[in-house]
Amino acid sequence: MAGGAVSLDLDLHVPGRVRVALRAEPGEVIAVIGPNGAGKSTLVHALAGLVPATGSAVLDGTDLLALPTRERSVGLVFQRQLLFPHLSALDNVAFGPRARGGSRREAEQRAHDWLDRLGVGELSGRRPRELSGGQAQRVAIARALATDPRLLLLDEPLTGLDVKVAMALRIELGRHLATYDGITLLVTHHALDALTIADRVLVLDEGRVAQLGTPAEVAQRPRTEHVARLVGLNVVPSEGRLTAFTPDAVTVSLEPPVGSARLRWHGPVVDVSPHGDAVRLLVRAEPDLIADVTPAAATELGLAPGREVWLSVKETAVRRYDLAPEQTGTVAP
Known part of the structure; x- marks a missing residue:
């Protein structure tokens, strides 16, 4: 990954929906968990510029909330892959680097590299409809990472996948995030994601921070009924x-x-x-x-x-x- 160490200082408020203050350190993976309606997706969508928010989200010295959506150095993966249906897997991944001014050759080489890293290089010529759910999600993650985002936002990327596929992708994702020098927020409702991939766990409940700690701290001393059920x-x-x-x-x-x-x-x-x-x-x-x-x-x-x-x-x-x-x-x- 290009770029160097980066931190995130967050004091973000979406009125009536979520308010979160935290500092994330370089390379840190923070799992965001909580019941439905707790504000998890609202938080990541606000950081991506898809939901209006007030306050600040200072990433590497720049307040994301002051930037247009397209200028934020953010990678976003949804539960549904939302790949461009008319483009091949290769062109889907190359789209971001091309949009940021890269040459076709450079963008395609970067796309090939990321597809290979995520184990779907041989599927580069296929369109989304020709991919399984797990394959498409790997392409979506490759697309998010291909632009070297300083902030990676993963909104329940493993939900809806077959159990074996989800486990394989969880292992693969964890391996890549361990070497990623940006910051990752991973929205999940699986305790396994929080306990195996994350450095810290942010628990949201009714739009507020109910708990923030290491996976071990949260698992041993859950502060909400929802987290207790998860563990x-x-x-x-x-x-x-x-x-x-x-x-x-x-x-x-x-x-x-x-x-x-x-x-x-x-x-x-x-x-x-x-x-x-x-x-x-x-x-x-x-x-x-x-x-x-x-x-x-x-x-x-x-x-x-x-x-x-x-x-x-x-x-x-x-x-x-x-x-x-x-x-x-x-x-x-």
Whole structure:
């Protein structure tokens, strides 16, 4: 990658939708996670110039928000590839370098290089309709990287792909981002992306920053119910603190549990699904909780949507920690 070390100082506000302040360091990959409507896509689209925003986004000394969309040194990949349907894979990737004044020969050579790096060089002559979903997404990522962007914005690039294809592309993407000296914001709803590709994780909730930390910090001490679900934990607010425990620590019964050294909840089962060797339940309690039971126990208890159950957890299986200061923030009007 050309260019050199670059940082991003962000204090961006899309009124009523999202407000984010952070500093990203050179080469850093930040995963952006949160529930639907949290402002994830709004954030990256605002940085790309597709959504009006106020505040500042200073990239390598230049405020992106003060520039027209076409002049921002940004690469953007959507969930849907949005390739030019009438152009070949090669011409799709070469389009950016050509638009920035490069010669046809230079642009095509750069396009060939990126298609080869992403494992689809032999498909350079094909048009988008002749590519599989995974192949097309590789071309879309190559197109975004071919212009040497200083800021790479990936808006759920692996969503909708076959599981095996997504895993292969995740590995490939992680390998390239490890050597990328610009800054990457990766919007995702997969915990695996956040835990394996990112240097830090930005958690958005209702348009505000609910948590910002390393993948390990966020996984061990999730501050929101959404993140807890992503990493497979239950999190319960209690007297200004959070209580966390794993689904396999939950005991499920049809009668109220006995014993004083237990936390307990009551509610109907709303979802039952396989989870490895276990059966995972989602129970509508306060808050909603997940529990893992054996298939034999699920059959014996007649666990199905609508079944009223009791959940309990031993105190020894619970970890408690303080709420983060960010969680008290709100979105400005």
